[in-house]
Amino acid sequence: MPGGRLSHQDRLDIADGLAGGLGYAEIARRLERPTSTISREVARNGGAGGYRADHAHYATASRARRRRTGSAATDVPAADPRRAYVERFAAMMVEGGLPRMASRVLALLYTSDTRTLTAPELVRELRVSPASISKAIGYLEQVGLVHREPDPVRRLQHYVIAEDVWLKAWEVSARTNHNWAETAAEGIAVLGPDTPAGQRLAQMAAFFDRLSEDMSGGAGFQDCLAVLAVLQGTVDAGAVAAALGWPVERVTDVLDYAVKTSGEDLAEQPAGEAAVGEA
Numbered sequence: 001m002p003g004g005r006l007s008h009q010d011r012l013d014i015a016d017g018l019a020g021g022l023g024y025a026e027i028a029r030r031l032e033r034p035t036s037t038i039s040r041e042v043a044r045n046g047g048a049g050g051y052r053a054d055h056a057h058y059a060t061a062s063r064a065r066r067r068r069t070g071s072a073a074t075d076v077p078a079a080d081p082r083r084a085y086v087e088r089f090a091a092m093m094v095e096g097g098l099p100r101m102a103s104r105v106l107a108l109l110y111t112s113d114t115r116t117l118t119a120p121e122l123v124r125e126l127r128v129s130p131a132s133i134s135k136a137i138g139y140l141e142q143v144g145l146v147h148r149e150p151d152p153v154r155r156l157q158h159y160v161i162a163e164d165v166w167l168k169a170w171e172v173s174a175r176t177n178h179n180w181a182e183t184a185a186e187g188i189a190v191l192g193p194d195t196p197a198g199q200r201l202a203q204m205a206a207f208f209d210r211l212s213e214d215m216s217g218g219a220g221f222q223d224c225l226a227v228l229a230v231l232q233g234t235v236d237a238g239a240v241a242a243a244l245g246w247p248v249e250r251v252t253d254v255l256d257y258a259v260k261t262s263g264e265d266l267a268e269q270p271a272g273e274a275a276v277g278e279a
Contacts, residue, residue: 005060006033006041009127011053014038016100018048054087086111097173101128101136106145109161116149116160144168164250171257174215181208228258 006014010031017027024042028035042048045056086107093103104126109117117125122133137159140146145165148157162168184205191198228235232255241248 006037008053008057011041011056014041014056015051015053018042018051054084054091058084082111097176099136099139101132102139104128105133105136105159106140106161106165109146109159110165116158118151118156118158120156122159143172145172163247164253170215174212177208177212177215181205181212184208228255232259 010033013031014027017030022030024038025035028038031038041056042051045051045059086104089107089111090100090103093106094100098106105122108122108125109115119130119133119137122137123130126133137146137148140159141148145162145168146159147162148159150156151158181204184201187201188198188205191201193199193202235251235255237248237251237255240246241251244251
């Protein structure tokens with residue numbers, strides 16, 4: 001079995017294993033380490049319920065520096081502060097519900113000077129397999145947080161973070177809450193509104209429906225979208241973008257969103273109500 005100190009990646013794998021409910025022996029087998037090494041590492045750094053890979057890595061380095069009294073500080077390799085920040089940034093997004101690898105890719109792209117990286121660069125920076133990057137990029141593209149652009153010279157794809165990434169993330173969250181509400185409503189119809197389960201689902205549906213409406217801005221916001229949808233053909237997107245200091249793409253995205261959302265709202269209304277609204 002390999003010896004030496006646990007690496008940062010080893011500790012990330014330990015944290016993943018604990019989160020997935022694996023025992024120390026299974027984690028040790030996957031890392032090709034003695035079980036005692038894993039058990040000591042976890043016990044020393046918060047236990048199975050409180051183990052955090054980044055904290056464990058830096059705490060171990062700190063203990064090593066304290067033990068090496070009389071040695072120069074440069075004898076201990078310093079942690080890369082940028083890499084550490086990217087991991088903390090990603091951990092925050094994971095706590096918010098984003099998949100772990102997608103969070104790491106998004107955090108790295110967001111902290112890049114150019115807001116764009118290629119797949120080989122992501123693999124090198126995050127020290128993971130190309131397949132992991134491909135899966136994470138696929139998810140981020142699906143929810144609109146990242147898009148790809150071809151390299152004009154080389155046969156490479158550049159992955160670019162969306163200009164309005166946090167607005168898009170907010171919209172994804174609002175849609176998720178709406179889906180929760182709809183799923184709960186379907187359950188009420190299946191199980192019956194008078195059953196204990198149906199009553200719990202009714203509370204769930206009401207909660208997520210209100211949350212989704214609040215995140216979407218409520219009825220007033222929908223009225224604004226309806227007006228924007230009507231004006232879409234007459235609005236000078238370039239002039240609006242210049243006045244707001246936005247990219248033109250962001251203005252056109254808002255107008256497209258207004259058309260899509262307003263159309264869905266009208267489709268959900270009974271025919272009589274839609275006619276009154278149009279009148």
